[in-house]
Amino acid sequence: MQVCQPLAEAANFSCHAIQQLEQKLAVLRQEHSPIKHFEDYEGEIHKLFIEAEQSVLAEDLTGLDIDVPAIEVSGVCYHRVLRSSETYQSAVGPVRVLRTLYRNGKDHSIIPLELQAGIVEGYWTPKAAKQAVWMVAQMPPGEAKSLLDLIGNMTPSESSLARLPKKFNAQWEPNREAFEDFLWESVKVPEEAVTAAASLDGVMLPMKDGKRQEKREQNRVDGKRTRGPAGCQEASCGTLSFYDAQGERLSTVRMSRMPESKKVTLKQSLSALLSEALRQRPDLTLVKVADGAKDNWTYLANELPEGHEVVDFYHAAEHLKKAFDLSYGENSNKSREKFITYRHILKEEPEGVEKVIKALAYQHKRHPRRSKLKTELEYFRSNRTRMNYAEHLSHNLPIGSGVIEATCKTLVTQRMKCSGMRWRHPGGQGILTARSLIQSGMFDNGWKLLAVTYCAKVTEVGMDNVIPFPMQKGDLEL
Known part of the structure; x- marks a missing residue:
C-alpha cells in the first residue's frame, strides 16, 4: 500500500x-x-x-x-x-x-x-x-x-x-538534454515576431585549473609578459532573439557554458532551440549575427538553416577605424575624417563594403609594408558577403550583436569575474545554468x-x- x-x-x-x-x-x-x-x-x-x-x-x-x-x-x-x-x-x-x-x-x-x-x-x-x-x-x-x-x-x-x-x-547535467527539450518546447515565439536572430560569442574566464603558473612560466621563458591575465579559458554564450516587423526586439533566450573545446554543447543547445522555434514558426526570417571569429561562422554558416549572415556592424566599424589609423596616424584629424565618411558609407550605402575595400586597397598600395593594414583589408574582403548593412536595414533586420555582447557581460562577467574569483567547471556551470534560466524567464x-x-x-x-x-x-x- x-x-x-x-x-x-x-x-x-x-x-x-x-x-x-x-x-x-x-x-x-x-x-x-x-x-x-x-x-x-x-x-x-x-x-x-x-x-x-x-x-x-x-x-x-x-x-x-x-x-x-x-x-x-x-x-x-x-x-x-x-x-x-x-x-x-x-x-x-x-x-x-x-x-x-x-x-x-x-x-x-x-x-x-x-x-x-x-x-x-x-x-x-x-x-x-x-x-x-x-x-x-x-x-x-x-x-x-x-x-x-x-x-x-x-x-x-x-x-x-x-x-x-x-x-x-x-x-x-545528467538530465540536461531532456530538460532543455522540455524548456525549448515551452518557449512560445511571439505572435508578432517576423525575425529570429541567432548569435554566439565567448568571454575569457579565470579558471582554477587553467594552468596559470605554468603559462606565466612559459611566458617568462619566451620573453613575454609575466603579469596580467593568465590561466583564463573562454566561456561561451548563445542567444536566440525575436524581432517584430519594425525591427524591435521582443524577447531573447540566453544560454551559457563553461569553457569547452569548439563550444560543442552550447552549439547543440542553440541548434535545438532554433529548430523548435522554426517548427513553431517556419515563416520566420533567420538572421545569423556574430563578430568575425572563424569558429563562430563555421557553425553559423554550416550547421544552422539558411538565412541572412551578418558580421556585427560595430565590430566592422572598429576594424575600419584601425585601418585608417594605420594609414594616417592614430587618432589624427585625417583618420577621424575618413573613418566618419566610410563608416556612413559602410552602413547606409548599397554595396558600401565594396567602396570600403577599394579605399583600403588604395591605402595598402600606398603603404605596402604595413602588414597590419593588409590584415584589416583582408578582414573586409573575407567578410564582404556578410556586410550588406544597407539592405538589411531596409528590411528592418538586425545588424549588430549587441544582444550577445550584453549576454556575455550580464551572464558571465558581472557574476564570475569579480576580484579574486577563479572557477572550476562544475560550480561555474551550475551558476551559468541558473543565470541563463533566470535571464530567459x-x-x-x-x-x-x-x-x-x-x-x-x-x-x-x-x-x-x-x-x-x-x-x-x-x-x-x-
Missing part, C-alpha cells in the same frame, strides 16, 4: 500552532504598548511568525516519515535500520524532525521523508533550495548570507551556499524539472513479502 500523511492530525497541530501564535502576539502587543521603536517591534513580530511556521513545517515533515519494517522504492526493497533526528533548512530557517533510515545492502541508504518531501541534497527543503540557488546565481555566497541574515528567514552557512551550485549542476519551469528528480514514490512492503535483513553494527534505534 502507499503510505500517506494523516491529514487530520496535521490540521489539528496547525490549529494549535496558530492558537499559540495568537497568544504570543497578544503578549507582545501588551509589552510594546505604546510602540516606541517600530523596527524592533516589527522584528519581534516576524520572529513569532517564523517560529509558528517552523513548528508547522516540522510537524508536516514528520508526517511524511514512514516507520515500518520494509519499504519499496522504484521496485527495490529497503529495510529499516535507524531512527534519528535531523535538521533541515527550510525557507523560514532550520526545522528538526525525527525520521527513519532504510538500507538495501551495506552502502545504499534512503530516507522516505526526504523522498516524499523532495528534500534537496539531504539538507534543503524545496522552496529553500530554490531561493538559495537563485541567490547564489546572482551574488557571491558571502553576500547571499548577509542578505539572508538581514531578511531574517533561513540561516544557511556561507559554505552551504557555496556548495549549492556544484550540487545543482551535478543534478542538472525559465527559472520556475527549470526548477520544477529539477525538483522532481529529488522525489520518489514510497510504498510499504507487506510483511509476507519481507526478506529478513541482517542487522549491521551500529544499526540501532536512537
